[in-house]
Amino acid sequence: MLLTRFWLVLVGLGLGMAIFVLSIAQSVHNRATARALGEGLSADSQVVAWYLRDDARMRAGHLIKFALDQDIAKGLQGASKSETKLPGAFKDSVLSALKKINQTIPEDQAFDAVFAIDQHGRVVAQVGYPQAQGMEDFELGGYPVVADALHGFIRDDTLVWDRTYRVVARPVEFEAGAEPAGAIVGARIIDDKFARELSARTGAAVAFYVGGQRTAAGAPEEFPKSNLDQLISDLDALEKNDPDYKEKGRSGVREIKGVSSIYIQYTRLQGEAFQLGAGYAVARMGVDVKTPFAFFAVADDKDKAAADKILAFGLAALAVVLGLALTFLEHTRPLRKFEREAAKLGKGEIDQLSPSRFGGIYRKIAAELNDGIDKVASSAGGVSRKAADLTQVLGELPAQPQMAAFSVPGGDLVPPSLVAVGSPPSTAGGGPNPPRRPPPGRPPGAAPSAPSADPEAEWHQVFQQFVATKQQCGEPIEGFTYEKFRVTLVKNHEAITARHGARQVKFTVYVKDGRAAVKASPVG
Amino acid sequence: MGAVALLPLFLSTGALAQKIIGVVQGQLHLENPVWAEAKDPKVKAYSFREMVPTVPAKHRKLYPHLPKEVCVAALADAPQKAQEPTLIRVGGGRTTPVTIVVTPGTKLVFKNTDPFTHRLYGVGMPAFGPNDTSRGGTREWTVPGPGKFEIRDELAPSLRMWVVGEPNVKSITYPTMKGEFFLNVDTPGAYSVQAYFAGEKAGAPVAATVDTADVKVAPLVIGTPQKKGDD
Numbered sequence: 001m002l003l004t005r006f007w008l009v010l011v012g013l014g015l016g017m018a019i020f021v022l023s024i025a026q027s028v029h030n031r032a033t034a035r036a037l038g039e040g041l042s043a044d045s046q047v048v049a050w051y052l053r054d055d056a057r058m059r060a061g062h063l064i065k066f067a068l069d070q071d072i073a074k075g076l077q078g079a080s081k082s083e084t085k086l087p088g089a090f091k092d093s094v095l096s097a098l099k100k101i102n103q104t105i106p107e108d109q110a111f112d113a114v115f116a117i118d119q120h121g122r123v124v125a126q127v128g129y130p131q132a133q134g135m136e137d138f139e140l141g142g143y144p145v146v147a148d149a150l151h152g153f154i155r156d157d158t159l160v161w162d163r164t165y166r167v168v169a170r171p172v173e174f175e176a177g178a179e180p181a182g183a184i185v186g187a188r189i190i191d192d193k194f195a196r197e198l199s200a201r202t203g204a205a206v207a208f209y210v211g212g213q214r215t216a217a218g219a220p221e222e223f224p225k226s227n228l229d230q231l232i233s234d235l236d237a238l239e240k241n242d243p244d245y246k247e248k249g250r251s252g253v254r255e256i257k258g259v260s261s262i263y264i265q266y267t268r269l270q271g272e273a274f275q276l277g278a279g280y281a282v283a284r285m286g287v288d289v290k291t292p293f294a295f296f297a298v299a300d301d302k303d304k305a306a307a308d309k310i311l312a313f314g315l316a317a318l319a320v321v322l323g324l325a326l327t328f329l330e331h332t333r334p335l336r337k338f339e340r341e342a343a344k345l346g347k348g349e350i351d352q353l354s355p356s357r358f359g360g361i362y363r364k365i366a367a368e369l370n371d372g373i374d375k376v377a378s379s380a381g382g383v384s385r386k387a388a389d390l391t392q393v394l395g396e397l398p399a400q401p402q403m404a405a406f407s408v409p410g411g412d413l414v415p416p417s418l419v420a421v422g423s424p425p426s427t428a429g430g431g432p433n434p435p436r437r438p439p440p441g442r443p444p445g446a447a448p449s450a451p452s453a454d455p456e457a458e459w460h461q462v463f464q465q466f467v468a469t470k471q472q473c474g475e476p477i478e479g480f481t482y483e484k485f486r487v488t489l490v491k492n493h494e495a496i497t498a499r500h501g502a503r504q505v506k507f508t509v510y511v512k513d514g515r516a517a518v519k520a521s522p523v524g
Numbered sequence: 525m526g527a528v529a530l531l532p533l534f535l536s537t538g539a540l541a542q543k544i545i546g547v548v549q550g551q552l553h554l555e556n557p558v559w560a561e562a563k564d565p566k567v568k569a570y571s572f573r574e575m576v577p578t579v580p581a582k583h584r585k586l587y588p589h590l591p592k593e594v595c596v597a598a599l600a601d602a603p604q605k606a607q608e609p610t611l612i613r614v615g616g617g618r619t620t621p622v623t624i625v626v627t628p629g630t631k632l633v634f635k636n637t638d639p640f641t642h643r644l645y646g647v648g649m650p651a652f653g654p655n656d657t658s659r660g661g662t663r664e665w666t667v668p669g670p671g672k673f674e675i676r677d678e679l680a681p682s683l684r685m686w687v688v689g690e691p692n693v694k695s696i697t698y699p700t701m702k703g704e705f706f707l708n709v710d711t712p713g714a715y716s717v718q719a720y721f722a723g724e725k726a727g728a729p730v731a732a733t734v735d736t737a738d739v740k741v742a743p744l745v746i747g748t749p750q751k752k753g754d755d
Binding site: 049052053056057060083119120121131132135137138139140141142143144145146147148151152153154155156157160161162170171173176177178179180249268270271272274275276 | 556558559562563567568569570571572573574575576578579580583584585586587589591592613615616617618619622637638639640679680681682683700701
């Protein structure tokens with residue numbers, strides 16, 4: 001099961017790596033999103049500022065029509081001559097001219113209100129500002145935008161009265177080279193309609209605010225309208241914590257966390273409204289990934305379609321196939337093999353299992369089973385399945401010298417330690433090993449081989465027995481030749497005769513731990 | 525109702541009032557501090573501001589509107605009693621008048637002439653804190669003592685008014701657009717005629733001795749060229 005375990009480790013590492021990569025991807029995504037949103041919001045804010053300025057310039061251009069109208073110029077000049085009371089004689093003519101010219105301006109560029117102002121700052125006539133209806137002393141001369149117009153300048157401003165107004169003003173001249181006769185002031189209310197127009201032209205979600213209250217808002221269709229109310233929820237903290245907003249008039253990108261995050265940038269309106277905390281906020285919806293698995297939630301159909309599904313499913317299938325294959329190789333196949341052998345044993349086709357045919361734990365189980373069967377058989381008074389007593393088979397063996405077991409080239413390596421005659425071969429662990437019967441199918445009388453006058457013939461016989469035993473134990477015999485075998489026999493023969501002074505050495509083939517082995521005993 | 529209309533409020537009930545007649549000069553060299561501040565790009569008061577070349581350069585200056593911004597006062601040798609309550613109109617982005625010189629203890633009545641709310645307060649004056657004055661509403665404040673007091677509006681940054689508490693002020697008036705002024709004085713005596721602009725004295729005073737007839741005084745030069753060519 002080593003490979004399976006290794007595979008499981010690999011799969012575990014892969015899973016951990018996937019989570020790690022997802023976490024990094026989450027962080028990278030959120031950081032990149034925040035940066036992109038910041039850049040986008042700055043661009044939105046800038047676009048809105050440009051739009052407001054260009055809109056003011058365009059509307060200032062329309063004021064020329066009023067400034068060049070003789071009725072207006074004459075009326076303002078005449079009104080300015082009276083310092084104490086605004087003469088009513090000029091009101092009607094100026095008002096009529098204002099209405100007539102205002103109607104000529106395209107609807108999307110028209111003013112909500114137009115004021116004609118004399119040199120004293122008094123409103124001689126106005127259209128579109130009913131709040132001042134009937135107010136004889138209504139004037140606008142103190143506002144810098146009007147003062148600038150009365151002193152020869154064109155400019156814009158944002159004024160906060162009952163509502164927020166974008167205002168443009170320019171002088172009205174009656175006589176060349178003289179002080180302006182008055183000024184003409186056009187005002188556009190910043191309301192939802194204005195915000196929607198602005199949003200449609202810039203593509204940004206925009207909300208205007210004054211004194212912490214939202215006064216107008218407009219957003220593209222994809223921007224949730226319910227989120228517009230949240231746009232100014234951050235204003236209090238903004239005034240306190242963002243020095244850039246206070247000094248430069250533009251905040252950094254701020255995030256309002258909610259069900260879905262909204263990224264906002266606040267910009268103060270240019271004009272007198274700047275000092276009143278009036279401004280506009282541009283917003284974009286964030287696509288934060290809050291957990292590594294939240295990618296699924298934020299991904300849309302297009303994202304899912306773009307994913308490499310073949311690679312993903314292919315890798316998963318490959319992992320599954322590899323895992324299954326490894327468990328089959330390391331678990332199912334050996335188990336079935338053992339099952340088949342056990343079945344044969346059960347049917348009596350074999351009288352013991354061949355441990356060498358199994359691997360891993362099954363080999364040990366087979367050996368234990370064999371030992372168990374032997375013990376049961378012998379205790380029940382049945383035929384002993386132990387190996388034949390060597391004394392019976394080989395005749396009298398001297399108590400001394402001892403018998404040696406040795407390894408055979410190409411065969412099973414047996415530790416060349418000397419063992420006592422008649423004692424069972426020791427196991428690798430050094431513990432007692434139950435006696436083993438000769439391998440099944442061994443020709444009776446063929447093993448152990450008795451020493452003969454012709455050692456060469458005897459060794460041939462031992463070789464054949466050894467090869468046969470190896471085959472029975474399921475060991476490979478390719479490349480295993482008599483010549484190699486003989487070299488080992490001769491070497492051991494010489495060693496034993498020299499050590500024990502024996503004339504002959506008897507070689508016996510036997511099975512040790514399911515493998516063929518040879519042991520040598522001095523004779524005579 | 526213009527600034528001149530306020531004059532009766534400043535007059536004593538003397539049976540025979542004489543006039544101090546004069547003229548202010550050099551107003552083109554003064555600059556309204558509120559408007560001047562607003563033209564500074566750093567204030568971000570506009571997104572564009574361009575001159576109209578057909579308007580003569582001498583008029584493309586933010587000089588004050590004399591009938592509202594320059595106050596001419598006749599100062600007696602001795603302290604005068606507090607004057608009658610004086611009406612101050614609040615509207616159009618400023619007060620009318622913008623600068624006023626009164627004796628301490630004089631009550632000022634601020635009336636909102638705009639169709640929307642104002643929130644006046646005295647700079648550094650806890651006793652005159654921010655408070656809403658709705659359309660047509662009034663608010664009163666009594667000049668606490670000598671000195672200069674500045675009134676502002678939290679809802680209209682361009683609105684700035686200066687009140688000068690001057691114990692010796694006998695009478696005040698505001699010039700016409702041409703600079704001419706007429707000071708009514710009901711008590712014969714020696715007076716010093718002084719112009720005030722943006723809460724400060726503008727130019728040097730001129731002396732006037734009132735007897736039984738109107739008296740004409742030398743021009744009050746309230747502004748001089750600040751740099752070469754500024755004429």
